[in-house]
Every structure is written in structure tokens, then in C-alpha cells.
Amino acid sequence: MHRLSGLYAITPRNLHGPALLEQVEALLRGGCRILQYRDKSQDREQRLNQARDLGTLCRKYQALLIINDDTDLCQASGAQGVHLGEDDMSLEQARALLGPEAVIGISCYNDMERAHQASAQGADYVAFGAVFPSSTKPLARRAGLELLRQARKELSLPLVAIGGITPENAPSVIETGVDMLAMIQGLFAQPDPEKAARRIDQTFKAFRGNP
Ligand SMILES: Cc1ncc(COP(=O)(O)OP(=O)(O)O)c(N)n1
Ligand SMILES: Cc1ncsc1CCOP(=O)(O)O
Numbered sequence: 001m002h003r004l005s006g007l008y009a010i011t012p013r014n015l016h017g018p019a020l021l022e023q024v025e026a027l028l029r030g031g032c033r034i035l036q037y038r039d040k041s042q043d044r045e046q047r048l049n050q051a052r053d054l055g056t057l058c059r060k061y062q063a064l065l066i067i068n069d070d071t072d073l074c075q076a077s078g079a080q081g082v083h084l085g086e087d088d089m090s091l092e093q094a095r096a097l098l099g100p101e102a103v104i105g106i107s108c109y110n111d112m113e114r115a116h117q118a119s120a121q122g123a124d125y126v127a128f129g130a131v132f133p134s135s136t137k138p139l140a141r142r143a144g145l146e147l148l149r150q151a152r153k154e155l156s157l158p159l160v161a162i163g164g165i166t167p168e169n170a171p172s173v174i175e176t177g178v179d180m181l182a183m184i185q186g187l188f189a190q191p192d193p194e195k196a197a198r199r200i201d202q203t204f205k206a207f208r209g210n211p
């Protein structure tokens with residue numbers, strides 16, 4: 001059983017090869033145990049090699065590797081699951097391809113109805129956001145802290161918050177009851193990503209206690 005809680009790091013577009021692996025390993029050292037490989041580039045071979053290398057690194061730290069958008073890449077690289085949005089394959093199709101053990105996460109933006117539907121259809125987690133303005137995705141729809149609180153009341157599956165989250169504003173998001181914080185710039189744009197990851201990990205522990 002995978003542990004769907006805590007820091008959920010997502011790879012940035014501008015980092016590849018050894019530099020990406022180095023930064024990801026720093027996050028893993030800092031306590032991150034969920035990683036999403038998000039790479040919209042078209043070079044399939046490069047994406048496959050990168051996903052396999054990230055998988056090797058994640059196994060070393062017993063971390064989960066999720067692939068953004070692409071079920072083929074998930075299967076080819078041996079990753080544990082996929083993250084799907086409204087422009088991607090449906091949850092039913094992905095489940096049929098990847099099987100019951102795969103972790104499938106669904107973007108719900110600010111749409112509670114979509115989240116209830118994903119939950120009923122067997123999603124492993126649902127994501128809401130952007131919680132704050134995001135320089136990675138400036139046009140993302142906004143889902144504020146109040147919506148996260150409401151989602152926590154209505155839904156029992158694991159919840160992810162995404163968009164503009166930083167080590168500074170993380171406590172205000174964790175306080176709503178979400179299970180995971182998905183972050184790109186709030187980790188990778190920090191001078192010390194390991195320290196940023198450790199700070200988030202400790203913030204979760206301060207709220208929830210050690211397991
Ligand atoms: C954890 C998490 N939540 C939301 C998203 C956004 O997914 P999507 O709407 O499909 O947009 P892209 O990331 O594909 O541009 C995500 N990737 N991860
Ligand atoms: C993919 C995505 N979906 C909503 S906001 C976002 C980007 C999150 O990146 P950052 O943590 O840098 O705001």
C-alpha cells in the first residue's frame with residue numbers, strides 16, 4: 001500500500017539529465033516520498049530514459065514515482081502511477097490499462113463535483129488548485145483555502161493542494177486538512193531544495209505527529 005501523504009514534488013520543465021537527478025535526490029534526502037515526472041517535451045526516448053533514472057532514484061528512497069499525463073510512459077518506465085487532468089486520458093481508461101495497483105490521481109481544479117465523481121470512479125487521490133498564484137501555471141484556475149476545507153469535509157480519499165505553495169505558506173494549506181502539498185518552484189527555485197523539503201516534512205509532522 002502506498003502512503004499518499006506529505007510532500008509531493010513535481011519536476012520543473014527547465015531541468016533535465018544529471019542536474020535534475022541531483023536536485024531530486026536532494027529532495028528525497030529532505031524527506032520527500034512522492035515525485036511526479038512532468039515533462040511536456042516530445043522526445044520520447046529522452047523522456048523514457050529520464051523516467052527510468054528517476055524510478056531508480058525513487059526506489060533507493062522507497063519513494064513513489066508518478067508520471068504526468070502519459071500512461072504509456074508509466075508502463076514503459078515501471079512507474080507506480082499517473083496524474084491525469086481534464087485534457088488527458090479518462091480515469092476508467094487509465095485504470096483498465098494500468099490495473100488496480102496503479103496510483104491514479106485526478107486534477108479537479110476548483111470543481112467539487114468532479115472530485116466526487118473521481119472518488120466514486122476509484123481515483124487514488126484528487127488534486128485542487130491553484131491555491132495561490134503560480135508562476136509555473138499563471139492561468140491556472142484558483143481554488144482557495146476555503147474550498148480545501150470544504151473538500152476535506154466532503155471527501156474521504158487523499159487530497160492534494162497545488163499551485164504557488166512555498167515553505168512559508170505551507171502551514172496555512174496543511175491546516176485545511178489536505179494530505180499532500182504538490183510543489184514545483186517552491187522547492188526547485190529555492191537556494192537549498194533539501195532544506196525546503198525538510199522544512200515541509202517537519203511542518204507536516206508538527207501538524208500530524210510522527211507515524
Ligand atoms: C498533483 C497535481 N495536481 C494537478 C496537476 C495539473 O494537472 P493538469 O490539469 O493535467 O495539468 P498539467 O500538469 O498536465 O499541465 C498536476 N500535474 N499534478
Ligand atoms: C501543474 C499545476 N496545476 C495547477 S498549478 C500548477 C503548477 C504548480 O507549480 P508551482 O508549485 O510552481 O506553483
Ligand SMILES: [Mg+2]
Nearest residue numbers: 069084085088
Ligand atoms: Mg495533464
